[in-house]
Amino acid sequence: MSALRTASAVVTFGEEIIGESGPFETPESAAWNNTAPVCERLSALLGVPVVVLRLLEVSGGGFARGGRVRYHAEALERPRSRLSPAAAGDLFEPHPLRSRWATSAGLREGLEWASSVAEVTGPPRQAKTWNLGAVFRLPVEGGSVWLKGSAPFGAAEPDALEWIGDPSLTPVVLARRPGWTVLSHLPGEDCWEAGPGLLDALVRRWAEAAGRLGAPASLPDRRPARLPALFAGLLDGEAGRSLDAAETEAAGRLLDALPRLISGLEACGLPEGLVHGDFHPGNCRSDGTRTTVLDFADAHHGHPALDGLRPATFVAPDLWEPCRSAWISTWSRAVPGSDPARALELFRPLAHLSYAHRYQEFLDAIEPSERIYHEGDPAEEIREALQAVKTSRPPT
Template sequence: MTGADRLISDTVPRTVTLIVLDESGGLLGELPAFDVSLPYWPETAEIVAAARERYGLDLAVLRLLKAPGDVAEGGHVTYLGQLLSPAAGAPWTPTEVDLSHHPLRAPYAHAGGPARSLAWAARALDERGRGPVTAAIQQRTWNLSTLWRLDTPTGPYWLKQVPDFFAHEPVVLTWAAGSGRATPLLVAEDARMLLAHVDGDDLYGAGVEVRRDIAADLHYLQVAAIDSVPHLLADGVPDRRRPRLEGYLRGVIEEYGGGDVSLRALAAGLPDRLDRIEACRLPDTLVHGDLHPGNVIGGDRRTIIDWGDSFIGHPGFDVLRLTEVMPAGEAEVVIEDWAARWRAEIPGSDPHGALELLRPVAALRMAAVYADFLAGIEPAEHPYHAGDVATWLRRAVELYEEER
């Protein structure tokens, strides 16, 4: 999940310190700091490449150890890494690091976690006649996922592993198999997924026409999912329908909202607001949950990726996310198309009315999502999301006050 729909930029420098464990998990020491071009903390490909090129080390980044407290990208960032094969001669500096267990640590962030996941993926490819793996390149890792590119004689594949709170992602990919609109899943086990390669690049910065097409792609999936809601819920996709949605939103206001008068008023009006949204007659269905263009790969056809934030709920959440940083006039073009499709699908429905009521609810939902992340990750990783709950609560207040 990203805080904004943004283009990859190299304008914010990132300096990396790596503290490295040996293959068995023993502490080797700290490497000299170095700079990488991408500022985004989860991005690891440059880090791994630098360790190999500078010091001949084959390693994986396990997790974030320390990051600046006042920014969400760039700055001097410290990571814990682990060797994947023996090495000697690196310029280690003695250091101290807390290697104690934490119950909220993702399996892939533990010592030995990457090696176990790579071994699982290699076996899965071999069993399907698609191996062997000739190269494994870690692309990113953070509290929401780890992602590896696996090169083989039959082409590239992707190993993705997620924490337990995203463990329903393979359920969604299995359901969407054959649609041509979601990432093709080869096999999944214990929140590990082996994904087929999709040609193309992400669509960060996409213009209005591309976003119209993305909304149409998702509409196809959401209409197909309406009859599958009971099955998806039974298989673990989170339930954000009313009345559970109301309790979910009240929870983040109670925990983080303090004495904000507008938030209290918004919370008090939630029952009536949600009644009115229901009266607009759009059906509950599968919601992507983070539908910005960076989560869409554009090639010969568009593929929607990263379904870990998905849930069952109101389809309007996705079009609001898709248009949230667009100029008002361009956003309205995408929304009008979206509304016309739902009016055709559900005669007598009021998509526009639902969206207007849903806007502050959508911001509250984003705040609740980030609160869930903070509750589900170890404290060292809190810098990834430290300001996000407050940001989205402020946005909910702004949208609520604009209505008045």
């Protein structure tokens, strides 16, 4: 599997095909949804702003990285030059599940709206786009704002941010309309490379906030009590058909055991409330003095242990233990008499089932060419849940 992405793009201007560019390598990033280097190359080549609308096909690679990736891109102004000829094929064929930002008309509508609510001083710079959302940095006098397009299943973000209402912790919603949000800029860098001291501070800061927040009624309800019904639905559908006989049998036993697991979790005494849903270093930023949290597209009403466990998937084992300790100590202070350590342990299989359901929501709501981002994820999360049950200490 190649860790390098080789990209090509069919570029259009409205319904006019400008041509195709590539293949070319993007050493800056191998991630399929990191379209910034693709846009920069195409914009320099054509002399006009160009953004990626959607993924067309991938050959090779894996885990949403590497391989040969072909995109549909849109020139925001008519280019003065052409590219190599490209056949239209079904490029303009509509699809009912296509994201609004993945069409020329929908993208332009979003950009025009953003310009009407913010004094934009130049062309947008696309950071990323995929089936879950599209993110653009817009220049304004004295700095930048961000335009984010959100899928219907990620529409809770502005509600969550407004409920939190803390500009020192999250972006500020500057303007919103269905499917689009303009957000304030957060200074600093994403925390992918953060060391233990900063990671501990991030975990503690978010846990302290979550302990005070509760949850607005507008957020999706993904509390543990709903998991048995959601898991049963997964087993009856696409994910269940991907399991072998032994896995199916084990999944049935886990389904039967869920009420006992959930009862044990409730006995740990932690309150349900606003959950980020994808709390990991890449969704946090730091400028050296302030740590902030972003990307609340998966926000919901649920159990805080989901956020407590999420960093374990993204950090090295030696960094995970300090994160775990910070989360446990923060909740112990917030809720005297509670047992957050036990809650983390009991929630391990429930976390994987929660993500299995979430990934199935993605697959059910995105067009076929972009299913590659999440194909097989629900079944894999069920397998991880079964493994977690084997290694967990059962509730007493």
